[in-house]
Amino acid sequence: MKKYFYIIISAIFIISYNNKIKSQNLEFQAYVSSKVVKVGEQFTITYQLNNKVDNINIPSFDNFQLLGGPSVSSSSSIQIINGKVSQETSYGYTYYLRAIKPGKFTIPPATVAWKNKTYQCNTIEIEVVDEKSIQQTPSSNEKKGNTSNITGEKIFVRVHVDKAEAYIGEPITVWIKIYTKLSLSGYDQNFKEPLFPGFYKENVDIPPLTNLERENIEGEIFYTGLLRKFILYPQKSGEINIEPFFIDVVVRKTMRRGDIFDEFFGPMVSDEQMTLKSNSLKLKIKPLPPSPNSFTGGVGRNFNIKSYIDKNIVKTNDAISYKITISGNGNIKLIELPEIKFPSNVESYDPKINFKKTGETSGTKSFEYILIPRYPGKFDLPSIEVSFFDLDKKNYISYKTDSYTIEVEKSPGDTSLIYTGISKEDVKIVGKDIRYIYTKNIKLFKKNDFLFSKSIFYITYLLLSLFLILYIIFRKQAIRKREDIYFIKISRANKIARKRLKYAKKLIKENKTQEFYEEISHALWGYLSDKLLIPIALLNRENVYNELKQKNVDNEQIEKTLKLLDMCEFARFAPINTISTDLQNTYNNSMEIIIELEQQIKY
Amino acid sequence: MNWSNKLNIKTMKKVFLIYIYIILSSILYASKLDSLFQQANTFYAKGDYQKAIKLYDSIIKKGYVSPYLYYNLGNAYYKLGKFGYAILNYEKGLLYTPYDENLRYNLELAKAHTIDKIEEIPEFFLKKWYRSFVNLVPSNTWAIISLSFFILFITCIIFLITYETKIKTLLFNIAILSIIFSIISFINAGKRKNFITAKKYAIIVVPSVNVKSTPNEYGNDVFILHEGTKVEIIESIGNWKNIKISDGNEGYLPLNTIEIIE
DSSP: HHHHHHHHHHHHHHHHHHHHHHOOSSEEEESSSSSSTTOOOOOEEEEEEOOOOOOOEOOOOOTTTEEEEEEEEEEEEEEEEEEEEEEEEEEEEEEEEOOOOEEEEEOOOOOEEEHHHHHOEEEEEEEEHHHHHHHHHHHHHHHSSSSHHTSSSSEEEEEEEEEEETTTTTOEEEEEEESSSEEEEETTTTTTOOTTTEEEEOOOOOOOOOOOOOOEEETEEEEEEEEEEEEEOOSSOEEEEOOOOEEEEEEEEEEEOOOOOHHOOOOOOEEEEEEEOOOOOOEEEOOOOOTTTEEEEEEEEEEEEEEEEEOSETTTOOOEEEEEEEEEEGGGGGGGOOOOOOOTTTTOOEEEEEESSSSSSEEEEEEEEEEEEEESSEEEEEEEEEEEEETTTTTEEEEEOOOOEEEEOOOOOHHHHTTTTTTHHHHHHHTTTOOOOOOOOOOOOEEEEEEHHHHHHHHHHHHHHHHHHHHHHHHHHHHHHHHHHHHHHHHHHHHHHHHHHHHHHHHHHHHHHHHHHHHHHHHHHHHHHHHOOOOOGGGGGHHHHHHHHHHTHHHHHHHHHHHHHHHHHHHHHSSSSOOOOOOOHHHHHHHHHHHHHHHHHOO | OOHHHHHHHHHHHHHHHHHHHHHHHHHHHHHHHHHHHHHHHHHHTTTOHHHHHHHHHHHHHTTOHHHHHHHHHHHHHHHHTTTTHHHHHHHHHHHOOOTTTTHHHHHHHHTTTOOOOOOOOOOOOOHHHHHHHHSOOOOOHHHHHHHHHHHHHHHHHHHHHOOOOOTTTHHHHHHHHHHHHHHHHHHHHHHHHHHHOOOEEEEOSSEEEEEEESTTTTTTTEEETTTOOOEEEEEEEEEEEEETTTTEEEEEEEEEGGGEEO
16 A cells, blocks of 8 residues: 555655656647648648647648638656656647638638637648649640650659759758559668769758658649658869669558459459669759969858967967867868978978868868977968858858967977987987187287288289399390300401401412412411300310311311311421421412301301 | 478388387287187187187187187187087187197197088199198298399399399309299188288188078078088178088078078
8 A cells, every 4th residue: 555655645746756857948830731732732830839838829721621620739858867756748739621612722820829828830831732633734744845754654763953954062952752642561771862063962861751742733632752862072173964764662452353352352462573764864063264373172051260379478399279160151171271481491291181061062171280389489371261152152262260479488398309310329429528728829810911912922922033034034144245256256257367368369479488388378377266256365286176077068178178277287386498388279279168167167 | 491491300210109109019019919819719718618619709800810719719719619609600710720739739639519510522633732832831920031032123223234244154044043932822811811911711610501592581492501611602692602511502591591601
């Protein structure tokens, strides 16, 4: 008994507790059983609330026939998460309606009053399709050709794109849908979707297909389901054909036999496997206009670029985080940063790239650089310019980040800075100290005081050279003077000799033998002295012989000359009768010798 | 005649006095510089390197130098941890005494503290030999050697043209050799002088500097150099220097980042 009691107490407690935590807001929503209905078809509209209300003011369901309602239902669920109890209760008010005429209709919102407040629910749009038009469409659609392929079938798949024409890099949304009038009992979940050559493909997560929605396709009601969705980023320009793909589906067919069994067992049901072929597509990809240098592939809308830096003043070997963020709508994921030239005394690492999606085609891409300055000083982080192709303006827009100046201070304990370049061998030397200063008195000299750059140095050379030249000139002149005397002597030798001989001829006539020989002797000796430049003091037989020999005079001639000289000498001092009296002959002889010598002695 | 002679003696006296004055004052001035040097050394010994540097610099500013002065100045900078300036002064000292062992030793130590390790392209051995030959004696010594040989040459020639002697060939050979020696020494005197005055090399004195591809701020960074690295100056364009490092790379540096070895 006690046990039951406790359970009851706790149940009461829970209920009373629940009342306390009941939501303070009223959630009020409207749903319809299907958004596309046939004329004459019955459907329901349900108003759902999370609190009980007294009265719902439903709108007047014009264009529809109200069949009945409201039928009230309620459901509640209790959740205990980490000891926290929450209860959700919902109340549904369902009305039954029937579509009367075709068209698109809007059901205005219903209102409720709760805690002195009036709440409104959402509006609902409903499409009503005329059944008769469905029956007519097959024949009319057949003529349309292309569309008949779609509506002619009871089940088909289609590839949709949001645009058939795009720029390179412009995102294209693609979705694959299945349309059926038959009851679909299954499909190949891993079907091969078409290939998209020249595109970068990104899948979009969609909820798994559980129930099909009704949709009006050209006047026919189809049950449709989204199979896949993805975004394409074109990578190259041109017309690109997307080939159709195939998918296996299983449909359930009911076969009415039209006999009594139907009424007992229901219609006969069979599953049938079919292979569906999708449509093909043609996408036209336009190339981008000529791009500026700062363009890095970004195509889209609402771009923005920002840069952050975590500190402006840093110590050596401390890291700085330099972050650049690009946000916008477009191919954000594919955008690169232009190459950043960091100052070379700063160590930089490859950026950490982070991409965050904020929508189907929008997102934020961040590049985080870690910079480590190794040396004290100042350095600039330059502004970065990035250009994007704006799809609205159909032109390039460039954005610039801020530039930063970073001051690097030497960290106090940083001794490694100085020794970084020292190899092991060098460190040994570092342990030693430099040699002590020179303490003796030194000879200081004037800086840049060079003899070589002083004119006195060159003048000395010049004077010495001048002295040598003058000396040489003086010497030459003295020599020439002496040579001139010789020349005169030589040229006069013949003349003097002839003069003497002339005188001798006179003596022949007077028959003065002694004087004649003397004159001849004088003439010859004098001639030889002048001609051979032998000073009178050195004039003797040997010297004459040597000189003549040196002057290359014939031996015969020398012999002759010496013989004559000897004869003259002999005649001068010998008694008169012993000497030859042929004076004329002697004269002729000496004349001949002088003529011969004149010819043979050459300078 | 008499009075003009007297005047001559008077002017001679005046000139003589001026000479004595100049010699004396220069001796006094030199001794003043010497005392400055010793004072600086005292500061160095005490460990007051800043003051030592100031005094050493004041001597250099007066136009007087010595390899030992640069050596001491380099040491003071070394002790302060300014290795760029230490290297600069050692290099300056080595301009005058390229083979001084102390300078070379301390320079190596200072270089061990620099960051850049640049591969040096080895010099052609003949060039190296020739350079060490040129560096044997200072420029002025080469000049005096050249002049002496020239005088010997002239003496030989005069002897040759004046007297007829039996050592004619020997004299002629001596004349030829002495004129060759004179020319070589003359060239060496010029080379040695240029070596000191060329301002061909510089030392980087800032912690680090980007070498640009063009002589302005907007050039690309070609490479990076650090304090104490020796660069060769190729050309000056305004406040920028076209420099080359020993591995053959070239670029531009602003003037205020380097100090020229002169």
